[in-house]
Amino acid sequence: GAGVSQSPRYKVAKRGQDVALRCDPISGHVSLFWYQQALGQGPEFLTYFQNEAQLDKSGLPSDRFFAERPEGSVSTLKIQRTQQEDSAVYLCASSLGSNSPLHFGNGTRLTVT
């Protein structure tokens, strides 16, 4: 497909489990973003990649959150030792570069029980 693809669509994890969320950006898009969206809120920035370089991780809430984009294409957001407050929709977006519109995937809804 031509859009941003995220998997899984839904993830249920027990507290303390590790999870990995995948993002396939639009081909050729240099920039990749991860956002967290709580119910009833706007998306909150987590981290930004330019190609394979993670240039901004100021939004990651704790050292349990880790993101990578090793070949400058697919990205993975990993959350270790999940906690209930991690429950949210995790959105991935890609763009051609700065000052360009972000194109979002449909997100992964994470529920931690």
Next chain:
Amino acid sequence: GESVGLHLPTLSVQEGDNSIINCAYSNSASDYFIWYKQESGKGPQFIIDIRSNMDKRQGQRVTVLLNKTVKHLSLQIAATQPGDSAVYFCAEYPRTSGTYKYIFGTGTRLKVLA
């Protein structure tokens, strides 16, 4: 599916009327702004953007107005249709050294009444 924006400000408009959704942005250094539409269970969808060297930009049935003096952005939707029902977010890009994040507003739910 899940609901987006259960406790968001809501704008209710009659089908066929024009809608105006407002947004106050925070950073005077922001030089790029985007409006997004988010339907339940989906990611935000790009509607229209505007750069800070412009005051107005028009798309198909949508117009964005930018007032830099009071840091205000608005989205006007002409002849609102049932398919326009969604949550609308504005986003700003503050050109600040060392940060690359687009900052999103809290959102407004638009309900179109038949």
